[in-house]
Amino acid sequence: MSTAFTKYHGLGNDFVLIDNRDSSEPKISPEEAAKWCDRNFGIGGDGVIFALPGQEGTDYTMRIYNSDGSEPEMCGNGIRCMARFIADLEGVDPAAGEKQYRIHTLAGLIVPTLQADGTIRVDMGEPVLQASEIPTTLAGGDGKSVDQAIEVEGKTWQVTNVSMGNPHCITFVDDADAIDLATTGPKFEHHPAFPQRTNTEFIQVVSRDYLKMKVWERGAGATLACGTGACASLVAAVLNDRSDRKATLELPGGNLTIEWNEADNHIYMTGPAQRVFSGHWEISSTSNAATPVNTTAAADANGVDCATACVNGCILGDECPNKDEQAKANQFINDTPLEKMLEMAAAAVERKRQEREAQARSGEREAPKWVIPEGGIDPSKL
């Protein structure tokens, strides 16, 4: 069986869209979505979005899986792509007149309007400022999470947390380009101060109406743009009196205009969405052919992707939310005699040595410098 899809992007934040109007259940599983999003073994995307029938009086429902298979509540760039996708499915041409949709999401009602100039203006609703609802443990006396201190990489950062349905942690920096997203991003994403993990934005204030943003997304990593992140960042900048209520947000993939309207307290985001191509996914879910060896699909049930998040040593320790893995590790430590552990370690080193020697013989890599004694390692000598 093959499944039809259309690929869209909003400022380079790219999504695979599925016409799911005939059923209220997403057509593919989170695991399959992660395979679709793989940039080598799949279609490539930051997420998969489903256009489902409306609920609670809305025109449509949007659901989205991140590229690691986790499900966020909302997606700002995604909702613009979704609006464009629906208009394409319905054969609506916004050039002939504005078209508005009412879309149900896990973050509530979101209302995008396709404008005659080709951009999409989205009523993103009200920002959530109460720390407990974001959720984050970083709260000030008023219960909000403005200008709070957090320790990351041995450094104290001042952060402001805002939810746009999904959680965002915003920090102001002198030079957004100087942040090493791949190293620092995951440490924020998985920090114990964020029970649902967090998206993280690094904001450089260029002027009161122009902010430059770099983003590390929960479940998707460094992306070229994040609509909800841009909205949350403008709110954080206003709360810290660093910007006006309307500003241009410069993201790696292009600009968004964000306004926090004083009268209704809603956030309005304006930006583009572009159709890229359509196709059919033709790899059966039982086939191994497209199984990526090491992708974010390895994320556990809690969405923690140790393959990419913890490569520099486990950053969570006892805080690791994967209770099954923790339980297995504890049981192993309790039940296994030290000698047995050393034997296992020696066997692992020996396997590695043989692998490296084979690679050295085929010229693939240099020979290892260390030498294992004749007869292997004697654990009692370690």
Ligand code: ZDP
């Ligand atoms: O909250 C999350 O887990 C995000 N990764 C969801 C996607 C957000 C998005 N980049 C946006 O534009 O808001 C799509």
